[in-house]
Amino acid sequence: MRGGRAQSDSVGVILLTGVIVVIAGIGGAAIIGGVAEDAERSSAPLVDFPVEITANNLSVTHAGGDTVAQSELTVIARDDSATERYDVDSANLTGDSDGQFEPSERFERNHSLGGSKVTVQIVHGSSNSVLTRETTAVG
Numbered sequence: 001m002r003g004g005r006a007q008s009d010s011v012g013v014i015l016l017t018g019v020i021v022v023i024a025g026i027g028g029a030a031i032i033g034g035v036a037e038d039a040e041r042s043s044a045p046l047v048d049f050p051v052e053i054t055a056n057n058l059s060v061t062h063a064g065g066d067t068v069a070q071s072e073l074t075v076i077a078r079d080d081s082a083t084e085r086y087d088v089d090s091a092n093l094t095g096d097s098d099g100q101f102e103p104s105e106r107f108e109r110n111h112s113l114g115g116s117k118v119t120v121q122i123v124h125g126s127s128n129s130v131l132t133r134e135t136t137a138v139g
Contacts (some may be wrong), residue, residue, distance in 0.1 A: 016027035051120045051134045053077070053111075058086075060107040060122060060132075067102045072125045075107065079115025079138075113138070 049066035051058070058077055062068075073088040086109050090097040095105035111118075115138070122132040 013103065038128055044098060044124050044127040044131060047131055049122050049132040051122075051132060053118050053120060053136045053138055055138055056110055056119065058090075058109050058111045058118075060120075062101050062103050062105045064103050067100045070099055070101050073131075074123045074125065075109070076121045076123060077111055077113055079113040079118050082113055084111055084113065101135065103120065 045066035045068050047068060049060050049062040050063055051060050053059075058075070060075060064129055070088045070090070070093065075086040075088060077084045077086070086092070086107075088101055088107050090099070092109050093101070093105055093107050095102065101107070118138050119133065119135045121130050123129070124131050
């Protein structure tokens with residue numbers, strides 16, 4: 001009977017350690033999974049959108065990066081006294097008209113802003129992120 005108790009203590013410690021490791025693993029997986037899901041859902045696309053603006057025309061070129069659904073993009077142009085919003089749609093886009101704004105495609109639109117400086121922002125709707133913000137002197 002001398003050795004029976006020591007073995008029982010060792011088995012109990014090993015079982016308790018195993019239970020703690022399993023609980024910590026399940027909790028950690030749930031937390032990491034939730035963070036990854038949130039990051040995937042709210043992440044903005046990585047794109048390069050150079051903006052050109054003249055006295056009458058505004059153009060945005062997709063110079064590279066992720067393909068973005070046209071319906072998720074809004075172009076906002078403002079000067080000192082006015083703001084204009086444009087949806088990126090096939091009527092104002094040079095490309096294949098597949099509903100996607102892809103590299104090498106170009107959005108062009110006439111505007112009626114008259115200020116000397118115009119700020120253009122391109123907003124991604126589903127992530128609520130500003131993808132491009134550029135202020136340009138018009139003259």
